[in-house]
Amino acid sequence: MAEKTMPYYNRELSWMDFNTRVLEEAFKKENPLMERLRFLAITGSNLDEFFMVRVAGVKAQVNSNYKKHDDFDLSPEALLKELEEKTHRFMERQYSCLHRSISPILEKNGIRFLNAEQMDGQQRNYMTEFFHKILFPVLTPLAVDASRPFPLLANKSLNIAVYLKGKEKSKENKNEGEKCFAIVQVPSILPRFLELPEKAGRSFILLEDIIIDKLEELFELHDIKAACPFRVTRDSDLEIDEEAEDFMNEVKKSIKLRKRGRPVRLELLQKCDKDIRSFLIDMLKIKKNEIYELPGPLDLTFFSKFASLPGCEQLCFKPIQPVSPACDFWGSEDIFQTIREKDRMVHHPYESFDCVVKFIEQAAVDENVLAIKQTLYRVSGNSPIVAALIKAAENGKQVTVLVELKARFDEENNINWAQKLEKSGCHVIYGLQGLKTHCKIALVVRREEDGIRRYLHLGTGNYNDSTAKIYTDIGLFTCSSQYGADASSLFNVITGYSRPPEYRHFIVAPHGMRNFFIRMIRQEIENAKKGLPCGITVKVNSLVDSEIIFLLYEASQAGVPIRLVVRGICCLVPGLPGISENITVISIVGQLLEHSRIFRFENGGVPQIFMGSADWMPRNLDRRIELVFPIEDEELKQRAFEILETLWNDNTNARIMQPDTTYQHVNRRGKAVCSSQLTFYRQAQERLKELQKLEKDSPLIPIHTAE
Incomplete structure (x- = not known):
């Protein structure tokens, strides 16, 4: 069978089809209203990462004249053309979903987004007070002229471009009436939307609309000719020198470079002023096919938080509450005894992740536990697993943790945890050169009456108590001696110079x-x-x-x-x-x-x-x-x-x-x-x-x- 005659559907196009299936969930009338908004936000977040990594990668291949090795797949040039057409159509559908399908039903449920012109006196006063007390002190207007260059805008940040003209006051002012531009970043540290006082229903205004309404207070010496929100997505695929002497420092440097990556997408409002549009294209060196003109609002990801609005629970899915404890650990006081009796399986999030946390927590305080070895790929911001590992090290256990610093977009979080683990006395490994460590395994070595016994947790998902509530994953607990031997061999490969062994049960x-x-x-x-x-x-x-x-x-x-x-x-x-x-x-x-x-x-x-x-x-x-x-x-x-x-x-x-x-x-x-x-x-x-x-x-x- 000649391989090149076999059909092979391009991975980037297939990924776009997947995001389309997520968008279909936002269109589905049988889904609760707020969940439809959440699905819409997910498509936006997915698309951001797709541009930052996959589209950026294809553009880099085109720019470097890369020639594909596979006869069965598309060339980078042909693929880029298809992707640009597909992403433009997709974003049109996103906004069609928002404005034609979801917004009318939001209004029927008494939920509205207003602009400054639509507000009544009370709402306007409330907005003005919020602007002066909270928003204004946070804003930093940035002029762009001969002495002040165009600022380095953070990846995915929402900004407002302002077109100004100097007010005529005196003949000495040589810049009177000249065109000039400024940038105001919409602060991401504040919620994207403000709830306004409302007699019936609930009304909101977006932060960028408040700022645009109050621009005159930021630029008192100028006339505001036009303003337009915009957003830049940058190439964020890190290139890390894995042979660097200080690997953690190399990852930190790469994270900083991500913020300065080449723009791969510029999002603008459709009604953007032509002078502002030209200014942004010139400053960002963006190509015509990289511009996405949208009805707004830009950056739909904020709907994820909006969908969790207090008081709208009846418009959300009935939450899937994990049974606790997991059924295989029902009535278990001693987790090690329970695993000794037989292998145990847990299915998340239908069954609580607490048994995984408890496994490490009990090991941390058990006087008979000698060592804990674990891999960490993505962990939560306030991880009880990491807290237990730190406690174990403080209690004198031999704790070895492989923290994968190259887990994309979790690098900073993992660096912070790695440093805390090291300070507590854990032995921290940063993975093997050229390989990401993605396996999910925790090994506890325990001294018992009949000798040393190894307890294992093996999983399909990360040791992350947050995502365990929304990701479907399965975990196995066992103290099989053959599995234990395989686990020790695997950790020896990861942490030392051991040659990959012949595993009895593991496939590695x-x-x-x-x-x-x-x-x-x-x-x-x-x-x-x-x-x-x-x-x-x-x-x-x-x-x-x-x-x-x-x-x-x-x-x-x-x-x-x-x-x-x-x-x-x-x-x-x-x-x-x-x-x-x-x-x-x-x-x-x-x-x-x-x-x-x-x-x-x-x-x-x-x-x-x-x-x-x-x-x-x-x-x-x-x-x-x-x-x-x-x-x-x-x-x-x-x-x-x-x-x-x-x-x-x-x-x-x-x-x-x-x-x-x-x-x-x-x-x-x-x-x-x-x-x-x-x-x-x-x-x-x-x-x-x-x-x-x-x-x-x-x-x-x-x-x-x-x-």
Whole structure:
């Protein structure tokens, strides 16, 4: 099979399709009103990062005359042209969604955004008082002239360009009536919107509209001719010298450079004054096709906070409250004893992340724990996991933490945590040269009566208690001696000079994971040819790797049924006669962000299932330290199979990929309504109720002391 004849859908175009599916959720009338605004904000945030990294990367390839190596993909020039057309159309749809679909319903619910002209006297007085007391002291008007150059504007900051003319006062003033320009940054430290007094309903005004209304107070010696909000998105893909002597300092320098990256997008209001427009194009050296003229407001990401407005809870999704404790830890006082009894599985956010935090917290204070080793990729701003690791070090435990400083857009947060961990006595590693450490693993070494025992948590998601409330992930707790040996070997590779070992159970990138998945897919092909049970069911965030894709096409042609749940980018094209007719792809986009990675292979009638941190992308298989692990406990294995089946049966948030690469909602005709996320939530609640009932009905009720 000649690889170049096989279809391969470009990853950037596929990502734009994913963001379109998120935007569809903002259009959906059955979604609560504030959630529709939140989805709209997510599309804006997604698009910002897409421009900062992916579009910037394609532009850099075009500028450097980079020639692609793959015959099956688009050239950078052809891709850039398609992306510019697609992003312009997409942003038009964003604002159509806001102004035609969402805003009228907001008004029906008594929620309005006003400009200065629409306010009554009381509202105007309230706004003026806010301006003088709070806003005015924070503002810094920046004139732009021969002696004061155009300022370096922070990436993604919202600014107002002001076109001024000097007031005629005396003949000595040579600059009277001359054109001049200034910039006022809309302060990001303040909320983007101000609620105004309102007799009926709720009214708001945006910060930039307040500033524009009060510009005369900022430029008293000039006449205001025009003003226009604008926003610059910059190239923010860091290039880090990993051979630098002081690696942390190198990352810090790169973060500063990000703020000065080349502009890749200029957002303006459609009604922007032509002199201001020309001024900005000249100052920013921006190209015509990099300008996005929009009806406004600019920067839709603020709707994420607006959607959480107190008093609007009835216009939001009913929150998914995790059951606590997680069902497998019901009644557990000693987390180590509970794990010794059998392997435990937790499904977030339907089950509380607290058991993961408790695992590290108990280890920190347990006198029998000798060492804790853990990887951290993205952690929350006030991380209880990091606090527990610091306490463990202060209690004399040997604590080794791998903090990935190259976790994109989390570099500063991770640097702060790394420094705090080091100060407390933890041994901090910053990863391996040339590789990001993306695996999710925590190892606790404990001295017990029968010797040393290793306890493990292995996960599909980050050690982040904040995102654990909105990302779907799965974690496994085990004290299997063979898993423990693999974990020790893995940490020795990360922290020392150990040669990658032959793992008994773990599948680890970059040395063994690609070959493992190739071997598993080829085995399914062989089983199909022999007439044995065969099949592949996989859930990943992205499917990009061409070698895996072409092998899946080969498996489809051999008759292997393949089911893929791919949330985001999918470069494989399903349902093509003679190529991929045995492959079905669905994408689930809903209230929660699908994040877990699960891999099932039928294996001739003895199905195997694996979970882990890796997507099917070249970066995960070849350029990162990733971990995929098997689920071997029969009860947990069955539960994992059921999780995959529930996902596959979703007909509420699932869309099915068509052979022309478009997506359509799954046809639910004749089928009961199934939302996988709500099903998992209900199942967790039911399991907890069953456990509570068992405890209540138990004839053996423990007697607790007054203490």
